[in-house]
Amino acid sequence: MSDFCHTSDLIDNLSIRGLQVDDLDAVVSIETLTSVHPWSLAQFHQSIDQSAVLVSELQVLGYTVISTAADEAEIHNIAVAPEFQGRGLGSFLLDHSIGTLPAEILKLYLEVRVSNFTAIRLYTSRRFQKVGERRDYYRTEYGCEDALVMRLDIGPKDRF
Ligand SMILES: CC(C)(COP(=O)(O)OP(=O)(O)OC[C@H]1O[C@@H](n2cnc3c(N)ncnc32)[C@H](O)[C@@H]1OP(=O)(O)O)[C@@H](O)C(=O)NCCC(=O)NCCS
Numbered sequence: 001m002s003d004f005c006h007t008s009d010l011i012d013n014l015s016i017r018g019l020q021v022d023d024l025d026a027v028v029s030i031e032t033l034t035s036v037h038p039w040s041l042a043q044f045h046q047s048i049d050q051s052a053v054l055v056s057e058l059q060v061l062g063y064t065v066i067s068t069a070a071d072e073a074e075i076h077n078i079a080v081a082p083e084f085q086g087r088g089l090g091s092f093l094l095d096h097s098i099g100t101l102p103a104e105i106l107k108l109y110l111e112v113r114v115s116n117f118t119a120i121r122l123y124t125s126r127r128f129q130k131v132g133e134r135r136d137y138y139r140t141e142y143g144c145e146d147a148l149v150m151r152l153d154i155g156p157k158d159r160f
Contacts, residue, residue: 012056012057013056013057014054014055014056014061014089014092015054015055015056016052016053016054016055016093016096017052017053017055018048018049018051018052018053019044019047019048019051019052019053019063020048020053021045021048023053023060023063024041024044024045025041026053026059026060027044027051027053027060027063028040028041028044030060030062030063030079030080030081030082031044031077031079033081033082034079034080034081034082035079036138036140036141037138037139039077044065047065047067047076047077050065050066050067050068050076051063051064051065051066051077052064052066052093052096052097054080054089054092054093060081061080061081061084061089062078062079062080062081062084062089062090062093063077063078063079063093064077064078064093064094064097065077065078066097066101066108068101068102068105070104071104071105071106071107072105072106072107072108072109073101073105073107073108073109074108074109074110075097075108075109075110078090078093078094078097078110078119080093085118090119090122091122091125091126094122094123094126095126096160098126098152098154098158098159099158099159099160100159100160101154101159103159105154106153106154107151107152107153107154108128108151108152108154109131109149109150109151110123110128110149110150111134111137111147111148111149111150112147112148112150113138113145113146113147113148114133114145114146114147114148115145120148120150123150123152126152127152127153128150128151128152129150129151129152130148130149130150131149131150131151132148132149133146133147133148133149134146134147134149
């Protein structure tokens with residue numbers, strides 16, 4: 001899996017490729033900085049075939065974990081390193097993930113914390129729609145938090 005773009009003048013030679021074992025430490029350190037309940041190295045290792053990394057030169061800037069089954073796919077994880085957020089990289093990663101899904105995939109699902117406004121804004125801008133809610137789905141420091149279930153119906157225009 002590879003692609004190039006010029007989404008930011010500040011970041012050259014951006015590409016997306018499959019996650020490799022050598023990337024795991026970098027991915028886990030981004031995960032630790034961006035998630036309330038970070039995935040472990042073992043979890044990423046188990047998901048290696050479903051994962052992709054966004055890299056500039058040799059530096060890992062972000063990643064996705066997406067599973068597929070029949071005509072559906074699900075985003076299990078997506079993140080951009082904190083110092084690179086807000087520059088269009090999350091959008092690029094998501095667009096690439098959607099655009100390169102196998103042709104038989106018609107629906108893409110995800111779950112997101114109701115308070116994660118940045119991620120919800122990103123998903124809504126990509127035409128994801130709220131299709132459900134899971135009460136007290138996430139544990140937090142203060143108790144529990146609901147999840148929104150969102151779905152994108154994928155059409156021919158979404159594919160590269
Ligand atoms: C969600 C995430 C991947 C987005 O990555 P990103 O590189 O910041 O995304 P982009 O720069 O492409 O911005 C996407 C949208 O979010 C908005 N946004 C980005 N950073 C923001 C911030 N700090 N505050 C408010 N909005 C913000 C952008 O304006 C953009 O909206 P627009 O297209 O309407 O202008 C990133 O914030 C992240 O890694 N978060 C932590 C992990 C996480 O929450 N993952 C999602 C789990 S469901």
